[in-house]
Every structure is written in structure tokens, then in C-alpha cells.
Amino acid sequence: MEFTVALGSPFSLDYTLESGQVFRWEHRGEWWYGVLGRGALKVKQEGDSLRCVSSEDPLDGSFLRSYFRLDEQLEPIMASVMKDQTMTAAVQRFYGLRLLRQDFWECLASFVLATNANIPRIRKMVASVCSAYGDPFEFEGLTYFTFPDAERLAEVQVSELRASGLGYRAPFLRRVAESVSRGAVNGGEVEMMDYDRAHGALLKVLSGEKLLLGVGPKVADCVLLYSCGKDEAFPIDVWIARELARSYPNLVDPGVLKKLTREPPGKLTQREYSDLSRVARGYFGPHAGLAQQYLYMMGRENG
């Protein structure tokens, strides 16, 4: 089915899909190809509208407006995080970059795989899991795979997952799948909580209950920001840590600053992470997560 989506507010499809928040979109020729739910679609930005072609499924304009959060006005949000020259420049450089509203389970599973890996690697692992355990379907003559649901992955042998290139992440992914399929973790419930409770609950449910799994504060923040509507969540990865140390030394505790700027850079303890993340939330405000996304892009571009 073909349709167009009008853009009433700034939006850059390229920046949004290249900003490391999602791992399944592919840029081929003029189009971006993606799998959402049980269908596939291709999207192309033409000025202030999106041209879309999707498989039959309920992949329509209303679905995409929700996924790309197009009903939210970006200007006032961008203005709210432009507290200084650095962020003003970043917002102007990557104008139109938006946060997505992703599926909770897919987002959680993807970021569990993201530890100690670069983006091409993460994309490869996610694609590998989908082709091994997702359901295949055709779109424009090519085969695509759905993201396998938690119930499916919960019954897979860890050794089998390991064999598909996940390495030490395999047992983590399986435990997360078990927790989600058993209902111990529920995206809808997490969404209802305020940020602090949601973050705590995610960490507690996922690690405290001996369910182990590779979900620490950083992965939890990614999931809250990208799939639970917690716009103040401020994930701090190595890039963000570097950018904070470089452009926002006054926000960073002197000891932590020293640790981040030495060679090789030290890693944040859990306490240092939560302190720094809280300071960043306080500084950038209720949309700190968007500021984080622009900072990330700046960091990647500056090398």
C-alpha cells in the first residue's frame, strides 16, 4: 500500500535513522527499508512529506506518525535543550533529528546485544537473530524477517544463540526473553512509572531478581528513552562521556573529569554514572534525552 505522510514539524529521516537508536533500517538507493511489527515498508523523505510503500499490514500513516512521533512539535523541544553554544550548534547541525517510539521488547533485546560492540556489529547480530528465529515474509520480491518475540527466544538453547554470533551476550538475551515472556517485565507498566521508578524497576526486575541479564543503567536508559517515552532519560555511553568531558567539564565532577580525560579513559562506576546522568537531566531538562542524541551525533562526527 502506498501513502504519504505530511510533516508539519521539522524532521530528518536520515539523521533519525542513523543516530544509533535503532538497528534494523537499511538505506538502499533513495529509500529506507525497515521492518515494523509484522510488516515491511520503505520510506523516502521528499521535502516536507514522507513517501511510503508498505506491505499490507497495518503499516499506515497513523502508525508511522506514532513511530516517528510526528504529532509532537519539535521546535519548542529543540529550543528547550539549546542551553548553550555547544547544543545550539549540535541542533543546527543535525536539524530534524528525532527520537523514535520503538517497540519495548525489540528495543530491550537490541540494546542487550549492544554491549561492547560497534554499530555495524550490533546490526549484524540483530539481523542474525531475526533471520534465525523471526518469521519470514515477502515484500517487493525480497524476504524479510519479523523480530522474534520473547516467547520464541525464551525457548532457544543458549548454545544455539551463541553459535549465531552473539558471544557472551547469548545467555543475557535468553534470560531477558524469559523475563519478558513470563511477564516479569512489561513495557506498558514501565511506561506508567515516573523516570526514577521506571529506571529502578527495570534494573531491579532484571538484575535483582537473579534473572541476571545484561541490563545495567546505560541499557536501561536507552530502553526508557527509545521505547517508554521517558524523554528525560540520558544514557551515557563512551561517546557521550567524552563529549561531556570535552564540552561540559563544569557539569562533571572533578574526579570523574580527570578519570574521563586520562589515557586510556577510565570507566564510570554505577554511582558516577547515575550522578552524571542526573546532573545532565537537571541541566538539559525534561527533554535531556534529545540533547543526548544530538551530542552523540556530534561526538561521532568529530571522531
Next chain:
DNA sequence: TAGCAGGAAAATC
């Protein structure tokens, strides 16, 4: 709490 292993692939030299 500081240090380190973990698995494999991409970047870099």
C-alpha cells in the same frame, strides 16, 4: 570499589 573477563568483529595501525 577498582579491576577485569567476556567473544567477536570493526577500526586502526
Next chain:
DNA sequence: GATTTTCCTGCT
């Protein structure tokens, strides 16, 4: 072709 780095977490 070898070495370092990689959107990190959990264990000691």
C-alpha cells in the same frame, strides 16, 4: 596481519 577498540555488565 597484528593490535586496539567497540553505545557495557557482572563478578571478584
